[in-house]
Amino acid sequence: MISSGFFAITGQGFPAIGQSFPATGQRLPVNKIGWTPDTTLNNKLKLLDPASVRQNLGDQNGKLIDDSKASRVQFANSSNSEYLILYHLAGSNANSFNEFEIGNLKAKNKSFKTTAFASFSTESGIQIGMGKDALITIKGKEFTTAKRGGYTILRYSTKIGRFGSGILQRYNMPIYEAEYSFSENKLVKFIFGFPDL
Numbered sequence: 001m002i003s004s005g006f007f008a009i010t011g012q013g014f015p016a017i018g019q020s021f022p023a024t025g026q027r028l029p030v031n032k033i034g035w036t037p038d039t040t041l042n043n044k045l046k047l048l049d050p051a052s053v054r055q056n057l058g059d060q061n062g063k064l065i066d067d068s069k070a071s072r073v074q075f076a077n078s079s080n081s082e083y084l085i086l087y088h089l090a091g092s093n094a095n096s097f098n099e100f101e102i103g104n105l106k107a108k109n110k111s112f113k114t115t116a117f118a119s120f121s122t123e124s125g126i127q128i129g130m131g132k133d134a135l136i137t138i139k140g141k142e143f144t145t146a147k148r149g150g151y152t153i154l155r156y157s158t159k160i161g162r163f164g165s166g167i168l169q170r171y172n173m174p175i176y177e178a179e180y181s182f183s184e185n186k187l188v189k190f191i192f193g194f195p196d197l
Helices: 050-057 132-139 166-171
Strands: 072-076 082-088 097-104 144-148 151-159 175-183 186-193
Touching: 132 151, 132 175, 132 186, 151 166, 166 175
Parallel strands: none
Antiparallel strands: 072 082, 082 097, 097 186, 144 151, 151 175, 175 186
16 A cells, blocks of 8 residues: 655645636646546446445455455456455445555466456556656646655655645545556556555
């Protein structure tokens, strides 16, 4: 899961609840352009939405993996080349997941249940294999950068009172984070959602 407090946020952004977005073609003031947090995979699986998980992956009650890592369920795409991990927020509905992690699956692993999904992509078009410049074009430049384990990591984050905090009010959560890990400028792993603090 994404570690909290790893970086500071650098951007500003979305209108507060009750305010509207600018009209098409209207320019936002400098330093007010934010990024749009993703909450959905394949237009079917939604963060903190038990019904979407039950409808698309089946009931996960009793199927959580509980070990030294965070509670989770693990899936693979139909060709077993990508994985999807859904992290479970302690005390919530068994089918409610607060973070989604997607990455390259190097070899078929029986702990990852195969799904009918050909691949995994977010509502903004983020998917494994895309280039770093393409991701920045979609998500914007309000990120921090780090190097970890040979990867370049771009991190986007928002907290209550900061840009984009409308999503936090909508979901009643204190923080939203997204991390994108690149190897040779290709996206190999990403995780997004509401981390368990």
